[in-house]
Amino acid sequence: MASIEMRNIVKQYGDGYPAVNDVSLDIADGEFMILVGPSGCGKSTLLRMIVGLEDITSGDMLIGGKRVNDLAPRDRNLSMVFQNYALYPHMTVYENIAFPLRLAKMPDDEVRRRVTEASDVLELKDHLERKPANLSGGQRQRVAMGRAIVRQAEAFLFDEPLSNLDAKLRGQMRTEISRLQRRLGITTVYVTHDQTEAMTLGDRVCVLRKGKIQQVASPRELYEQPVNLFVAGFIGSPPMNFLPASLDGDRLQTPFGPITLDERRAAAVRGRDLLLVGIRPEYFEDASLVDEAKRPLGSVFRARVDVTEWLGDSQYAYIPYEAPEAIRNQLRELSRELDAEELRTQAIVSIDATSRIREGREADFWLDARKVHVFDPQTGENLTRDAEAGARLTQMATEDRVEQVQEAQAQGTTVGGGATRAGAA
Amino acid sequence: MSQREKTWWIVGGILIVLYALFPIAWIVSLSFKASADIANQSFLPTSVTWENYATILTGSASGLFLPALRNSFGICLIATFISCVLSMFAAYAIARLDFPGKRLILSTALGVAIFPVISIVTPLFNLWRQVGLYDTWPGLIIPYLSLTLPISIWTMSAFFREIPWEMEQAAQVDGATTWQAFRKVIVPLAAPGVFTTAIIAFFIAWNDFAYGISLTSTEASRPVPAALGLFSGASQFEDPTGAIAAAAVVVTIPVVVLVLLFQRRIVAGLTNGAVKG
Numbered sequence: 001m002a003s004i005e006m007r008n009i010v011k012q013y014g015d016g017y018p019a020v021n022d023v024s025l026d027i028a029d030g031e032f033m034i035l036v037g038p039s040g041c042g043k044s045t046l047l048r049m050i051v052g053l054e055d056i057t058s059g060d061m062l063i064g065g066k067r068v069n070d071l072a073p074r075d076r077n078l079s080m081v082f083q084n085y086a087l088y089p090h091m092t093v094y095e096n097i098a099f100p101l102r103l104a105k106m107p108d109d110e111v112r113r114r115v116t117e118a119s120d121v122l123e124l125k126d127h128l129e130r131k132p133a134n135l136s137g138g139q140r141q142r143v144a145m146g147r148a149i150v151r152q153a154e155a156f157l158f159d160e161p162l163s164n165l166d167a168k169l170r171g172q173m174r175t176e177i178s179r180l181q182r183r184l185g186i187t188t189v190y191v192t193h194d195q196t197e198a199m200t201l202g203d204r205v206c207v208l209r210k211g212k213i214q215q216v217a218s219p220r221e222l223y224e225q226p227v228n229l230f231v232a233g234f235i236g237s238p239p240m241n242f243l244p245a246s247l248d249g250d251r252l253q254t255p256f257g258p259i260t261l262d263e264r265r266a267a268a269v270r271g272r273d274l275l276l277v278g279i280r281p282e283y284f285e286d287a288s289l290v291d292e293a294k295r296p297l298g299s300v301f302r303a304r305v306d307v308t309e310w311l312g313d314s315q316y317a318y319i320p321y322e323a324p325e326a327i328r329n330q331l332r333e334l335s336r337e338l339d340a341e342e343l344r345t346q347a348i349v350s351i352d353a354t355s356r357i358r359e360g361r362e363a364d365f366w367l368d369a370r371k372v373h374v375f376d377p378q379t380g381e382n383l384t385r386d387a388e389a390g391a392r393l394t395q396m397a398t399e400d401r402v403e404q405v406q407e408a409q410a411q412g413t414t415v416g417g418g419a420t421r422a423g424a425a
Numbered sequence: 426m427s428q429r430e431k432t433w434w435i436v437g438g439i440l441i442v443l444y445a446l447f448p449i450a451w452i453v454s455l456s457f458k459a460s461a462d463i464a465n466q467s468f469l470p471t472s473v474t475w476e477n478y479a480t481i482l483t484g485s486a487s488g489l490f491l492p493a494l495r496n497s498f499g500i501c502l503i504a505t506f507i508s509c510v511l512s513m514f515a516a517y518a519i520a521r522l523d524f525p526g527k528r529l530i531l532s533t534a535l536g537v538a539i540f541p542v543i544s545i546v547t548p549l550f551n552l553w554r555q556v557g558l559y560d561t562w563p564g565l566i567i568p569y570l571s572l573t574l575p576i577s578i579w580t581m582s583a584f585f586r587e588i589p590w591e592m593e594q595a596a597q598v599d600g601a602t603t604w605q606a607f608r609k610v611i612v613p614l615a616a617p618g619v620f621t622t623a624i625i626a627f628f629i630a631w632n633d634f635a636y637g638i639s640l641t642s643t644e645a646s647r648p649v650p651a652a653l654g655l656f657s658g659a660s661q662f663e664d665p666t667g668a669i670a671a672a673a674v675v676v677t678i679p680v681v682v683l684v685l686l687f688q689r690r691i692v693a694g695l696t697n698g699a700v701k702g
């Protein structure tokens with residue numbers, strides 16, 4: 001177990017393209033860090049630089065306080081789960097899991113003990129003599145995890161490990177990975193482009209864009225206090241709505257009526273002309289279903305609903321709106337960068353599942369103004385971010401993590417190496 | 426596919442197989458004909474005789490044929506083995522490493538492969554005589570390597586490219602050195618490719634005639650194809666057709682056995698299950 005520190009890491013390919021550009025990131029001992037971003041943002045490259053499969057152009061990589069830039073992968077003592085699992089097809093499951101131990105020339109009975117423990121944890125006991133080709137996707141994934149946990153590595157590295165599984169299995173494996181990580185208490189770096197995984201698994205999430213870190217924070221801070229337009233648009237599903245707005249005193253004029261800002265936020269945006277307001281879908285509600293007590297905290301507007309989607313537990317309504325050409329291009333650019341293709345400017349609004357709002361009709365909506373963020377359309381910077389509140393959220397997450405690790409390990413009883421503890425639990 | 430189309434495919438397939446197998450059937454039939462029976466103007470022998478096989482294995486032609494058979498086996502197996510080992514390393518480097526001149530090596534290999542053998546034979550003959558390689562095993566193994574290496578490198582590098590990079594990277598992360606990763610992961614995975622390459626290389630060496638006839642003079646190193654050309658009939662007015670046919674059948678047998686033996690090893694899909702399924 002060890003911390004991982006990155007100091008001004010740069011990865012430049014032969015053609016001069018910087019895949020990773022000046023990344024500095026500290027991952028604490030035992031922390032679960034997520035690297036997330038749209039495809040091509042450099043997250044996998046960064047992971048492969050940690051494990052040593054990719055050369056570092058400049059900067060320092062420290063694992064457990066030791067500089068490892070020039071160490072071969074095998075000398076870094078990290079274990080990695082690959083996206084396509086990379087199981088050895090000519091070996092049985094047992095030998096696949098035992099492979100790292102065999103390379104370390106461990107005696108046979110020790111190998112057997114450890115592989116048995118690891119396979120118990122991952123429920124692979126019945127499959128030990130089978131070949132990977134005869135396993136299902138989920139089983140292969142578990143074998144790959146087995147190979148990772150069987151030796152006492154300094155850290156686990158996951159490269160989109162669940163992206164090849166179907167949705168149901170993905171959910172199961174996600175909780176499994178989370179439980180395992182807590183129990184073993186091992187530093188983990190996890191690359192994904194799936195934001196459910198990012199939000200649920202990570203103690204902290206590092207959002208990357210074009211090789212640069214945008215924000216490193218707990219999932220809650222990312223969601224509630226995003227640092228810029230990119231993070232705000234990337235985190236959350238359905239994504240945050242961005243409406244064009246112009247300033248009129250302390251009020252923002254938007255296509256959905258005026259929004260009154262509180263003193264702090266009004267001060268932050270004062271003196272600007274054209275702005276973007278970021279409103280999450282759940283800040284909206286069907287006006288007829290809003291509590292009388294809550295109603296004055298927001299504003300009510302009337303709009304025509306284009307499409308509604310009823311999902312049983314929730315309901316979404318799509319409301320088209322007009323935006324100036326410049327803003328529309330900007331939003332299209334942003335959505336393209338986020339791997340989506342937004343064809344029209346429309347707001348996605350979450351309303352109560354019992355709401356009777358129907359497609360093609362006009363309806364009254366209530367908008368909670370308390371949590372909206374205001375962005376500078378040029379730089380994308382979040383003008384109303386409350387850094388202190390954000391830091392508080394991340395601080396809380398860190399405390400939670402310490403508590404969870406202690407609890408998980410108390411249940412796991414024995415001490416010792418990763419696999420030993422896992423086996424005893 | 427409609428029934429009609431299917432029928433056409435089957436009929437066409439049978440025609441092609443018949444066309445391809447006819448000469449072989451003819452040789453087999455010839456090898457069972459007595460020398461007086463060869464011109465009997467019918468496909469099948471009037472009466473089946475083992476006379477020709479006796480001639481080449483124990484009779485007058487055995488002095489020519491048996492050492493040649495031994496030479497052919499020895500020379501071809503050694504040449505195949507060397508070319509497999511060399512091309513394995515070369516192909517691995519070509520498939521995995523990025524180095525300047527990679528394309529040059531591949532295209533040179535191809536160039537060598539298409540270079541006509543007949544144009545090298547004469548200079549080689551003179552050179553071999555002077556350096557003392559004429560009529561020796563190494564004297565044939567070396568030119569056979571020039572025939573087998575290019576094709577081996579090409580097929581093997583195609584196989585290596587099929588093996589996912591991650592296999593090897595996973596092994597390295599698991600604590601293997603480059604050599605260990607190659608030996609414990611890549612080589613077992615490339616085994617079908619190695620066998621395929623070995624068989625192709627063996628055939629090429631086994632079938633060679635030009636080098637065999639030009640660079641040898643005695644049974645010390647003369648391979649079978651050359652020996653076949655030197656068979657003589659019982660009298661100078663008789664063609665050794667029957668004996669040659671019998672020898673041709675005997676020479677074909679190892680090739681067929683080899684293919685049947687390794688057919689199972691050449692199964693594709695050994696890498697199934699290595700990656701997402």
